Amino acid sequence: MRIVRLLCLLFFGLFITLSNNAVVYAQSPISGRVIDKDTKEPLAGATILSIKDQQATSTDSLGRFTLQLKAGEYKVEVRAMGYKVLHKTISTADTAITLLMDDEANTLEAISITHRGKYRNRNNKAVELIDLVVKHKQQNRLKGKDSLSFEQYDKLKFGMVNPKPMFKLGLSDLNFFFNNLDTTQYKDKKLLTIFMEESNAKVYNKKNPSKYKKLVYSQKQTEFDKRYINNHNIQSYLNYVFQPIDVYDESIFILNKQFLSPIADNGKVFYKYYILDTIFNKEGYFIQLAFEPRNATDLLFKGKLQVSMDGSYAVKKAFLSIDKEANINWVNQGELTFHYRKNEEGIMLLDTAHAFISFGTKRGDAVFADRLSVHTDYQLPATIPDGAFQGAPIELQPQAKLIATKRPVELSSFEKATYQNIEQLNNKQSFKTMLGLGYLIAQGYYNLGKFELGPLEYLYSRNNIEGNRIRIGGRTTQDLTNKAFFEGYLAYGMDDQKLKYYLRSAVSLNGESVVTFPAHYIEGTVQSDIMEPGQQLAFLKGDSFFRSIRKNRPTKWFDTQGYQLQHVIEFGNHLSLTTGFTHQSRNTVGDLRLVNSGNPELLVTEVNTNEAHVDLRWAPYEKFYYRNLTRRTIKEKYPVFNVKYTRSLDGFWNTSYAYEKLSLAASKRFFLNQLGFADVKLTGGKIWGTLPYTLLEMPNVKQPDDRHAIDYSMMNQMEFAADQYLKFGFSHELQGFLFNKIPLLKKLNLREIWGANMFYGKMSDRNNPYISNDVVEFDKNNEGQILTQILNTAPYWEGSVGIDNILNFLRVEYVKRLTYQGLPNGEKERVRVSININF
Incomplete structure (x- = not known):
């Protein structure tokens, strides 16, 4: 009986589709946009249905639509996931129609309360539908295709939410920066972007053997003063905790955690599902269902799915939100949206993926992160160039930052101003002072331009040989050069009254930076200091303040004189080869006693080695x-x-x-x-x-x-x-x-x-x-x-x-x-x- 009912639904959807196609001939187009009533943001994937003749269409990623109708007035029904159904009369005489949608924030919660305590998996049509989605998941997900390619545009933003006036106190020359508040993206939120990155990439994927390549050919991002801020690390961290997402993944990795997808293989063990609505448009017949966690504290989502009933059981849309009761810190709001579109062969392809998360305490939001991915120009199957999969799976082309980023979605005026404001901010002395103080606290180094002193925690320490130890050290910065690098220190022990020292230098052999990957350099080290037995030469060798107060801190030492010469070469597939020579002359000091095992009267006071x-x-x-x-x-x-x-x-x-x-x-x-x-x-x-x-x-x-x-x-x-x-x-x-x-x-x-x-x-x-x-x-x-x-x-x-x-x-x-x-x-x-x- 279950199969019979599904076949009836499929034939009904086919009948509606054929009926729609039959009345398109010789009709006039009506064009317009569907937007959020409060934020004025375009709504992708909204469906517009003419009630009179059942003609339907859906909006693109910019909220635009075109509906083919005969001349006259029509009552239309507009649906968008997460919004109230809109009924409105439109006319073919209108040249530009704007349809405003009201947020439907409480609908899912109301349905959940109705079914609470009565939910069963057995004989639940929603669960039967999810089983079919899971069964067809491999053939619907992009990674399941034999070969494909597409263009991918990514926009990643990070910033403050509702910045308070306290940020302006004493910083009157920075007021221009705090005035760039985006009030249109989210209701009741003023967003101040302080980091933004855009990129364009060509993506290739192959199923057998499994291979993936993302070739980034265009990139643009805000950059702070590199003396204090490592822009690469900001970029790496944000791209790590906000990785590209897909509802077809078994688990969706975000914020360094794995949230189980609502269409995971074992999803019905952790989720409840409810059918909400049916949707008809020119792309076919879809069922909309809601899902919620069985246990709200687990790392799960609540939200809605639209599933195609054309036999593919592919996801058309997905809206996922992080439950406020989930066992995750500092997150006040987390929303993920996915929109898929059919190609000419009827295959659902990911069109846009969007993630927005606001962080803070129960008192309110503090910062936000926002990531938008837009996929275009699909080729399925794809013609993949020879050698496309060589090297790292994600590769940034050398000329990427020299090429202007092309955008399928235009930047808002606030986003455009972000690049200019960050550049202007870097030139303000008050901002440089703030960065310098923050760098000293966070990294322990005081920047002098081409050289920086530190680390702060190594300035003072104590051990049983030197007593109170004072150390002054530092390292060069890229302001001096990125083709060579130097670090070193001088230290003095109050009890043994001896001077210790360390010097390390690395010089590039390929004319490129010695600090970025892939590197090729030669380095030399000389060190004279007391070392733990078995320890190798090192700048941060353990003589920090915090190490000196540990309960099991070292008490046995060698007075060591060491020399080292190394050659390091790194290859594009993250294979590296290091060759070197090290000499260490060690003399026992303090409590360390090395007694000859054949002659108890003989002490071994020197242990010297040469190593390749x-x-x-x-x-x-x-x-x-x-x-x-x-x-x-x-x-x-x-x-x-x-x-x-x-x-x-x-x-x-x-x-x-x-x-x-x-x-x-x-x-x-x-x-x-x-x-x-x-x-x-x-x-x-x-x-x-x-x-x-x-x-x-x-x-x-x-x-x-x-x-x-x-x-x-x-x-x-x-x-x-x-x-x-x-x-x-x-x-x-x-x-x-x-x-x-x-x-x-x-x-x-x-x-x-x-x-x-x-x-x-x-x-x-x-x-x-x-x-x-x-x-x-x-x-x-x-x-x-x-x-x-x-x-x-x-x-x-x-x-x-x-x-x-x-x-x-x-x-x-x-x-x-x-x-x-x-x-x-x-x-x-x-x-x-x-x-x-x-x-």
């Missing part, structure tokens, strides 16, 4: 934030791999150790839809040669810029050593999936976190001080207890469980050592409190 290394790194589709040569990978679903081989060059420069090292590492973030996300890190390695344990693997020694680093928070410094090892780290943030199901507790928006870290290693007989006479004894405390251990058959494990998002910013974790609990100075458990601010 090759490091191969592959980070497919990587995006990152950068400042000078420091990069931080934006964690997406793509993995990062490293393979590093190191060989000693003994026999000169006072070195005698012969060894080889090999390490392999991989890291990946897994997005688990409604179960949040999990980070997995895995590292393994082996060391060949006879070495003191300070040159072996010690898992709790932090290394610079280590993407695969695992924080063993319950492990002491130098507690374990191995020459064969495996490290594993796992952390899972459930984003409130469990707490959201507990009455009363779910109103607190708490989130679950848990994780586990493992280290397993072995030590060969040649490096075991209990067997070999050619190495050094393990470290001991003042009571003679051995502090460095060899793992036996069991690996070291520690686990954690905690609650995140307490009061929207606190994280509390219970951390416990699960194995090796009886070792000297081994802490068994700890409660860790930290600040974690997130959406």
Whole structure:
């Protein structure tokens, strides 16, 4: 019976369509626009139906329509998703018709209340329809086509909502900027755009094998003073948290979170669906339905869908909004709209996608983000040029910023003024002062133009060797040159009364910037300082104020003199190769004692090494934030791999150790839809040669810029050593999936976190001080207890469980050592409190 009813609906839709086509001949066009009554914004996809003869049409992305009718007056019915139905009499004598639509904000809520407590999936026509949408999803989504291409225009905006007069106090010369308030886009909102980016791209997609390419050939954006603001990082962050969206995706990624799509494969487990209306127009017969979360606290949407009843069950329109009860911070309003249009073959293609989110507290909005994507010029199937898929999937052509952006939707007067205002703003001294102060607080550097001093947190620290330590450092900026880079510091310890220093320089080899990808440069480093055993040369090596007050701060040191020369080359597919040579001369200082394992009367006071290394790194589709040569990978679903081989060059420069090292590492973030996300890190390695344990693997020694680093928070410094090892780290943030199901507790928006870290290693007989006479004894405390251990058959494990998002910013974790609990100075458990601010 269900199939019979669907066939009847299809035949009815076909009859209406044929009837409409039969009366078009020899008729006069009526043209006009459909707009929002309050905001005056055009409404794309609105349907206009002539009640008398059932002629219908729909509006384009600019709200325009043309209806073919015989001469005379007609009563028309106008429908738009999210608006009240409009009935109006129009005449063919009118040359330009404007139809004003009233917002229908409360319709969905009213329907939801009517069905609350009585909803069932079984025998629910809306659920049956959703099952058909899901069944046909693969053939309807763009990524499911054998091949296609299209033009994509993107406009991304970020700014303030209803800026208060306090922003103008003492800044009278900046009043011009605060006067550019857009009052037309949203009711009761005055929007002040402070960042805007536009781009045009050619997009190619292929199904088998699956390939995707977005070639950005035109781009324009606002830019702030680069001395204080890294415009690339703003662009990268906003494009990360507001990625291109499609209702056909299983989960819609926005604000660093995954919201389950209402047409996801398991959508009916989390959503309720209701049929609202039927719609007829020249494109066919559509059913409009509403959906809402079963649990409003989960990361879900509420809204409406229009589904085509031509047998494709494709989505024509979608309106999605974030529920105010959802477990997400700082979001007061979140709306996503999608509009699809049929091509000549009757295939629904994404026409526009729009996302608007306002952020703030319960008292009101503070900032907003807005993204519009318009797709045009579809080719299906597409003729794809040879080599189109080479390189990164999203590629910015070198001449992109030199080409004027072409816009399928014209900028408003407020948007046009934004570019001019930002340029004028950058020339105001009061604004430069504000940026400088903000840069000092946020980054810890004081900018002097071509050079900047910092970081501020490294100015003072304390340790058991130097006592009070004073450090002055800095680095060059791109105002000096972007073809070379320098950083360094001078430090002085009050107790040991010694001067320490560091200098690093990188010079481009390809005539391009040394800081942007892909780079090709040579760098050199020299450092004289006290270092933790096992630590490599680094500018930010751990001597910060905050590190010096940690409970498990280092107490064992080498007085180190180091030199390093490296060559770095990066390729377009995010494969990089680093080769280099490093010399380190280390002398024991303070509490560190290295006693010869064959002669207890002999102390080893020097450990000198020469190393040549090759490091191969592959980070497919990587995006990152950068400042000078420091990069931080934006964690997406793509993995990062490293393979590093190191060989000693003994026999000169006072070195005698012969060894080889090999390490392999991989890291990946897994997005688990409604179960949040999990980070997995895995590292393994082996060391060949006879070495003191300070040159072996010690898992709790932090290394610079280590993407695969695992924080063993319950492990002491130098507690374990191995020459064969495996490290594993796992952390899972459930984003409130469990707490959201507990009455009363779910109103607190708490989130679950848990994780586990493992280290397993072995030590060969040649490096075991209990067997070999050619190495050094393990470290001991003042009571003679051995502090460095060899793992036996069991690996070291520690686990954690905690609650995140307490009061929207606190994280509390219970951390416990699960194995090796009886070792000297081994802490068994700890409660860790930290600040974690997130959406």
